[in-house]
Amino acid sequence: MKTEVKIGLTGVVALVALFLGIKFLKGANLFSSSEKYYIVFSNTKGLTKSSAVYADGYKVGIVSNIEYDYNHPGEVVVEISTDKGLRIPKGSSAQLDEAVLGGCTLNMLLATNLREAYHPGDTIHGSDVNGLMAKVGGMVPQLEEVVSKVDTLVQTLNTLLSNPNLPLILQNAELVSENLNKSTQQLNTLLRNDIPQMTGTFTKAGESVNTLTDKMNQLDIQATLDNVNQTIGSVHTMMEQMQSPKGTLGKLMNDPSVYDNLNRTVQSADSLVSDLKSNPKRYVHFSVFGKKEKKSE
Secondary structure (H helix, E strand, O other): OOHHHHHHHHHHHHHHHHHHHHHHHOOOOOOOOEEEEEEEEOOOOOOOOOOEEEEOOEEEEEEEEEEEOOOOOOOEEEEEEEEOOOOOEOOOEEEEEEOOOOOEEEEEEOOOOOOOEOOOOOEEEEEEEEOHHHHHHHHHHHHHHHHHHHHHHHHHHHHHHOOOOHHHHHHHHHHHHHHHHHHHHHHHHHHHHHHHHHHHHHHHHHHHHHHHHHHHHHOOHHHHHHHHHHHHHHHHHHHHHHHOOOOHHHHHHHOHHHHHHHHHHHHHHHHHHHHHHHOHHHHOOOOOOOOOOOOOO
């Protein structure tokens, strides 16, 4: 065999080996056939050719091509090559998870449809970049707000620490703490000594109240109430008799002639007393030496 032919064959073998090596380094399985599916995304940031394709955490293929769909602006078509035995049920979707250190992973979210499945060459629905970095991006406004609050807190602490009255405030706080300790000790003394005595006094008072209650329960309250009602009835009867015109008191109170006669009697007695004072000799005759006998004529 001529030297030129040997060199040519060697070059061809080298090129084939190089091609297969590059494919192998890109993750392509050189000894098994694959099937192609297409996934449409609106953003494939971080996704590159030869990126691994996972299904439930298991590598099932690679990204074979990425093309922008000029006929449908805003859509990027990703071609994936999967193992021939992989069955993708209808209703499945694809999701892009952005890694922390850069790059992007394509995950197949397989549905549980046992009847229908996608055929090679079908288009599968895809969702935008998700994962830890997307969550971190959503947390950035909250982190900025927290940082702003921390900055305000630090400024407030600096203002407080630079206040010349801070030592005096700390000294007053120490005095307040000592007073609180003394108050606590006094309270403990009160609880240990005075409270038991007060409790005993309250207990005796309660016992006295119970004794008084027992004595009141022993009293014949109903009989007492009956006597009171009987007395009130007697007083009521007496008042009726006094107001009745048939009785003596009723006549004195209600008959005007009795009042007039009594008034005239009092007036006559008053006139008699006045006349008695004015003319006592008319009513009284007495002599120191006895009564003189009249001479017979």
